[in-house]
Amino acid sequence: MQLTRFTDLGLRVLMFLSATQPDETKTIGEITAKFDVALNHMTKVVQFMGQQGWLETIRGKGGGIRLARLPETYRLGDVVRTLERTDNLIECGVPPCVLQGSCTLKALLNRASSTFYAELNRYTLADAIAGNTTQVILQLKA
Numbered sequence: 552m553q554l555t556r557f558t559d560l561g562l563r564v565l566m567f568l569s570a571t572q573p574d575e576t577k578t579i580g581e582i583t584a585k586f587d588v589a590l591n592h593m594t595k596v597v598q599f600m601g602q603q604g605w606l607e608t609i610r611g612k613g614g615g616i617r618l619a620r621l622p623e624t625y626r627l628g629d630v631v632r633t634l635e636r637t638d639n640l641i642e643c644g645v646p647p648c649v650l651q652g653s654c655t656l657k658a659l660l661n662r663a664s665s666t667f668y669a670e671l672n673r674y675t676l677a678d679a680i681a682g683n684t685t686q687v688i689l690q691l692k693a
Contacts (some may be wrong), residue, residue, distance in 0.1 A: 578616070
């Protein structure tokens with residue numbers, strides 16, 4: 552299974568914000584510079600995560616974004632599933648598959664996908680920044 556770039560960026564943002572102080576805000580520009588990615592891609596990711604209630608946005612001078620909750624409350628499986636925005640590893644209808652209706656592959660892949668997300672849900676965002684990961688994130692150069 553390969554995660555989309557959207558999911559990759561979303562996880563990076565959440566990890567970066569988890570490594571900062573709870574009351575500290577960061578701008579999209581700061582985060583974009585840290586990870587050397589395009590501003591428009593990062594903006595879309597941050598807007599989506601804000602819509603999910605994962606990020607709190609503060610307007611005005613000194614504004615920016617920060618986590619809406621403690622890192623321990625973000626289950627990685629739920630985060631990845633939401634960022635991926637699909638539960639289907641394969642799409643049998645587009646283009647129409649000649650095996651549709653008699654193939655068991657989709658059911659097997661769906662079961663494996665459910666197991667993948669359940670395993671990820673054993674961990675939180677706090678687990679993802681454990682060890683020296685926080686220190687490395689904080690040392691990223693803009």
